[in-house]
Amino acid sequence: EAKVSGSPERLSIESLTSLFQKYAGKGGYNCTLSKTEFLSFVNAELAAFTKSQKDPGVLDCVMKKLDTNNDGQLDFSEFLNLMGGLAMACHDSFLKAVPSQKRT
Numbered sequence: 262e263a264k265v266s267g268s269p270e271r272l273s274i275e276s277l278t279s280l281f282q283k284y285a286g287k288g289g290y291n292c293t294l295s296k297t298e299f300l301s302f303v304n305a306e307l308a309a310f311t312k313s314q315k316d317p318g319v320l321d322c323v324m325k326k327l328d329t330n331n332d333g334q335l336d337f338s339e340f341l342n343l344m345g346g347l348a349m350a351c352h353d354s355f356l357k358a359v360p361s362q363k364r365t
């Protein structure tokens with residue numbers, strides 16, 4: 262069993278897949294993430310992201326948005342949307358963090 266690094270910068274397709282399986286297998290259905298599993302995944306693996314979110318309700322919103330078929334569970338394709346969304350959020354904050362002209 263591969264040990265998955267918790268560093269978001271080093272997430273690969275393989276580690277995403279095994280991460281999903283690791284958390285999805287914690288309880289309930291093995292092939293979906295429940296809300297509890299989702300929260301433990303985000304808090305453990307995406308701590309850098311959750312720390313940057315000041316509103317704790319944001320994860321609820323994220324979960325609801327991702328759960329496109331509204332069954333209260335995230336399947337793998339819904340999980341991949343999260344990764345896509347996170348990539349977009351990182352890209353956005355990267356763009357905001359980089360001033361068009363840096364003066365020091």
Ligand SMILES: [Ca+2]
Nearest residue numbers: 328332334335
């Ligand atoms: Ca779902």
